[in-house]
């Protein structure tokens with residue numbers, strides 16, 4: 001199949017066309033109409049096979065996740081996603097894989113009323129880059145730099161599920177696990193492979209939060225970015241961190257001790273929840289909103305003056321060497 005018939009067959013009809021798409025796939029570039037008073041918000045993220053997902057990951061999960069990680073970036077800005085470009089490097093032509101990939105991609109695109117408006121297709125080691133464009137009212141974006149001492153820190157959903165799911169995929173448990181543990185494992189692997197970007201939550205907090213970030217590299221690393229950008233510190237009582245039932249159940253067999261389980265919650269990547277800060281006098285308005293679509297929100301700590309990220313345990317003791325754990329995943333560290 002030629003490059004052109006491949007594009008035609010799999011991508012031209014992958015999503016519906018929004019009315020603000022003046023020209024989509026088929027010309028040299030897409031033309032998109034931004035409404036008056038809106039700013040363009042753009043993000044891109046690449047997934048490399050074997051680095052960002054295990055080689056055996058189902059094709060539809062890869063399609064879903066390639067888009068989800070970018071949706072999560074736009075969610076963290078409070079933006080409405082609208083248009084995507086897809087640069088795909090494929091080792092070969094595998095119709096079954098391509099059909100699965102497009103199914104995962106399109107399903108999520110439809111959920112968020114997104115149009116795929118262009119891309120590029122090349123041959124090489126499996127690599128997927130999505131560029132996502134969206135918009136928000138001019139001047140209303142959430143950034144990393146607005147946190148102030150005294151602000152309360154919240155996260156959406158639960159933390160550590162994806163990291164524990166990855167652990168389950170990489171070193172599967174023996175056959176003698178209980179059915180409850182097997183169910184939990186399935187849920188965790190689903191959280192790893194099909195993250196649900198918190199787009200609605202990002203829009204809901206846009207007028208309330210003082211700063212926001214999405215948690216891709218672990219809470220400590222990503223909250224660390226807010227602290228650095230805002231010039232503040234934070235205090236996190238770790239027992240307040242939200243863990244799912246599946247996490248608690250499966251962690252009993254996967255984690256050697258409670259310490260390693262807590263480290264997964266603090267530093268595990270790939271959850272794509274939002275972490276945000278909010279001034280005390282706005283918290284009541286925040287808590288009055290319906291958060292069921294993102295599995296609830298949880299207060300995890302507070303912003304402090306200074307620049308230290310302090311994590312305290314159940315007995316109020318400061319945990320040592322948290323700074324090292326806060327680094328998260330870094331592609332260029334050796």
Ligand code: ADP
Pocket residue numbers: 007011024025026027028029086087088116117118119120121
């Ligand atoms: P050019 O040579 O001008 O870069 P291409 O031959 O790469 O154009 O692509 C032809 C059209 O198909 C363009 O509109 C491009 O945006 C689109 N396209 C190519 N690959 C993809 C893809 N993987 N997903 C979506 N659109 C794609």
Ligand code: MG
Pocket residue numbers: 119120121
């Ligand atoms: Mg090209």
